[in-house]
Amino acid sequence: MKKSGLVTYGKVYKIRGERANASQDLIAVEEPLQIRLEYVYKEAWHEKNLMVTMRSPGHDFDLAMGFLFAEGIIQGEKDILWMRYCEKVKKEEQGNVLVVRLADGLDFDSQVLDRNFYTHSSCGVCGKTAIDAVQAKLEKIRPGDNKKMSYQTLFTLQDAALVNQTGFKYTGGLHAASLFDSDGNLILLREDVGRHNALDKLVGAALREGMSLQKDRIVVLSGRVSFEMVQKAVRAGIPMLAAAGAPTNLSVDLAEDKGLTLIGFLKKDRFNIYTHAGRIMDSG
Structure with missing residues (x-):
């Protein structure tokens, strides 16, 4: 299949009643993305293969930042020095390995890096302990003066x-x-x-x-x-x-x-x- 962003063309057989017709149709693209994290720990730089997720190619920097924010590893864009795709990979992995370097001195719970972040398109948190930990860390949303x-x-x-x-x-x-x-x-x-x-x-x-x-x-x-x-x-x-x-x-x-x-x-x-x-x- 030839890939192009979110969608690709593929051969399908369309069944309509008793008739079958072969044709080209658009299919959603799904590829693995590996996120590698670079950070300072005990005054030395470390690298961690943080996660692999099955995703639609495109907006990978948004995905990485949103994920790191959701996990409490960063608090905003200022906590990331840079993001880039790793060039020293196999041909089939090009564009699918993302390196994120965190700012020096960033304070975060390094134990979160010990979680198994292998995910897929319908993944979620697992286990009562993980759920309780999530609830404890989240702050309540203030009622505020939002327009109804x-x-x-x-x-x-x-x-x-x-x-x-x-x-x-x-x-x-x-x-x-x-x-x-x-x-x-x-x-x-x-x-x-x-x-x-x-x-x-x-x-x-x-x-x-x-x-x-x-x-x-x-x-x-x-x-x-x-x-x-x-x-x-x-x-x-x-x-x-x-x-x-x-x-x-x-x-x-x-x-x-x-x-x-x-x-x-x-x-x-x-x-x-x-x-x-x-x-x-x-x-x-």
């Missing part, structure tokens, strides 16, 4: 995001995370084969571009809402998270505890509010 979002505005968000999901439009195989303001204006969108990667890319892009993720903001997800998706949103200070699919019980519990407004089953004419409904304006 109307029912009518919420009804428009899925279509507004879908129009800009180029990869999904051609393949049907990509997730998206979209950032809107409270008036329903699209600010930023990222796509990826993995739900978690899409949100990491969105958060990373916002950090790199100096965009606010907090006051009067809502993030819309194309899929369901797991515990880790809420974790990433809370870590970034996002006040409202809406999704086309269903939330899990753990995601609802975490959203309730940390002050996040969580919305599921967002459609053109309906949605469910699971937590902190005060940020939503009654249509009446």
